[in-house]
Amino acid sequence: GENVEQHPSTLSVQEGDSAVIKCTYSDSASNYFPWYKQELGKRPQLIIDIRSNVGEKKDQRIAVTLNKTAKHFSLHITETQPEDSAVYFCAASPNTDKLIFGTGTRLQVFP
């Protein structure tokens, strides 16, 4: 079945710097790749997603890139702010029924 690996597990950056989180997936049939942000003690919330017919998608300071050949996708956060501190999860959908999540990246943004 699908396996999603996520790196790094923790990431510390200075406010204003960029942060990049990378995920790889195993099932070439996966077509949908969302990213969720989970603040401490709160529910995961979708921040951006990308489908397999698109190579890149941006939403203000957040962007996601997808390389289907290499089977990896990345989250890019520019001009990081302290409120970006959270755990970020990537996921891949090997079929229409479910998502397979990565193990999460704890991002800390220091003022």
Added chain:
Amino acid sequence: DGGITQSPKYLFRKEGQNVTLSCEQNLNHDAMYWYRQDPGQGLRLIYYSQIVNDFQKGDIAEGYSVSREKKESFPLTVTSAQKNPTAFYLCASSVTRTYNEQFFGPGTRLTVL
């Protein structure tokens, strides 16, 4: 944060007891999901349901059971057969089974005493 709710927020269970976690949504979503979250791990799928009266096992279904008698409700029972049930449980829903955003509930933290 309305739309999908879970209760209770915290739940304590003695070993050998079954407990049921509630998940309700008023979003008119067809699909509902249960995940387990452990420290340092991602969200692991327990069970999911694409339509009323139908559900499928996820990756870690052993020791759990579900029902989907109503579109808006998808309760999860943690049975005594689940050997390590202490975890954070998240319920989610999505519009349909196709590629759509999953909306999460606030979660239930289950602790076995």
